[in-house]
Amino acid sequence: MDESRKLFVGPRLKRLRRERNLSQARMAEELGLSPSYLNLMERNQRPITAQVLIRLAHAYSLDPREFATDDHERSISELDEVFADPLFRSAPVSRLELRETVESAPTLVDAVNRLYRAYLSMRGATDARMPSVRDRDRAEDAPQDNPVDRVRDLIQEAKNHFPELDEAAETLASDLQLSGHEPFFAIAERLHAKHGIRVRIMPIDVMSDTLRRYDHHRRQLLISEMVEPSGRTFQAAYQLAFTEMRDVMDALAARLEPVDGPARRLLRVSFGNYFAGALMMPYGKFHAAAEALGYDVEVLGARFGASFEQVAHRLTTLARPGARGIPFFLLRVDSAGNVSKRFSSGRFPFSQFGGTCPLWNVHATFKTPGQVVTQIIELPDTSRWFSVARSVRRAFNPWGTPDPQLVVGLGCELKYAHRLVYARGLDLSSPEPTLIGINCRLCERVGCPQRAAPPLMHALVVDEMKRGVSPFEFDAT
Secondary structure, X not given: OXXXXXXXXXXXXXXXXXXXXXXXXXXXHHHOOOHHHHHHHHOOOOOEOHHHHHHHHHHHOOOOHHHHOOOHHHHHHHHHHHHOOHHHOOOOXXXXXXXXXXXXOHHHHHHHHHHHHHHHHHHHHHHHHXXXXXXXXXXXXXXXXXXXXXXXXXXXXXXXXXXXXXXHHHHHXXXXXXXXXXXXXXXXXXXXXXXXXXXXXXXXXXXXXXXXXXXXXXXXXXXXXOOOHXXXXXXXXXXXXXXXOHHHHHHHHHHHOOOOOHHHHHHHHHHHHHHHHHHHOOHHHHHHHHHHOOOOHHHHHHHHOOOHHHHHHHHOOOEEOOEEOOOOEXXXXXXXXXXXXXXXXXXXXXXXXXXXXXXXXXXXXXXXXXXXXXXXXXXXXXXXXXXXXXXXXXOOOOOOOOOOOEEEEEEXXXXXXXXXXXXXXXXXXXXXXXXXOOOHHHOOOOOOOOOOOXXXXXXXXXXXXXXXXXXXXXXXX
């Protein structure tokens, strides 16, 4: 064999041996080699010779071209293209690592390519609905960083629990209680007395489509008259967070998101909202009440002057050591199935793309406004969850304007359901759960009449002579 055409096929040789369940000594014997020489070939310290290729072909009924043809470069190029995507810029992969992967784990390479194609398919569908801005003079797309998703991921990593904010809010709530006023008036009084900020409830013809606005020059917090009482308290508490807790929130945001940009600003907004909820519902008192009341969201709302959504959100933050609540998840959806809010102190597998499963009754809740509905659901991984859902509203709406349709879903693992007032009278030991998926493109359940799209990782099967209960049949293998 020509020296310039030396072939090093160690990983493929080792893979062949393992597929045949052979020891190095046994394969060496069958090929007429010494075990030490075979070991050197498997470690790419010796090239494969023409004689050994012929012996491999005879011994294992192989086509010598499987070894003589080096198709690694093609696979490396494919992976190179995958990892050139802006998605991976923060975690670059060297070409040497790609080569090692191609040589030692070709099936993994195929899996990565399939996964990336599925990702491109999903991203293409997203871009069709919401085209991204691209530089026409550049060959590559601009990075598709989404600050909203970034903030959601950071909050999820922290399990939606920020002790610094909880402790400060609890101390401040105790101080406000000494005033003897209701929370809204106590907060407004503190803003005025300590910071010179006046809180004013303004008519809709002044505020137009704005619910809250802070006027820096006149030092006034303007809140629309269309905001419900619980919302007014929340907005005043939010302003107090940015007045008294700005340094703490800045430091916390900088720690989680080192780059100063939209994501860090969104984090500060999230921390302001977190502090506002913690001020209205101080941790110790709220946790004790939640446990005593069986996590009755509406009673908790009445006791703490909060809305259903505010209470549900606060329930996802109860992770203080020694005083942990049930690890809830929360999501908020509109009537089109879009998820506009999601939090979790547990392990619920939220979908990163697309909506939710239509079999989940958070969607049916739109038909029963104001009523709490429950459901036991089972995901494809066989985990079971208890779900509570109710429609909510953000503010009053003047006649003739659209009334936003939103539903808040609150849930926990089924093993915690016995602690909830909503599960009383239900047989939790042998339930009949509703089988749902994450969303249609990620769900592999067959025969679903609600399926809106085939799963990304399975081939679509089209039979012109057959119509099943699902409009999309696919190869489930």
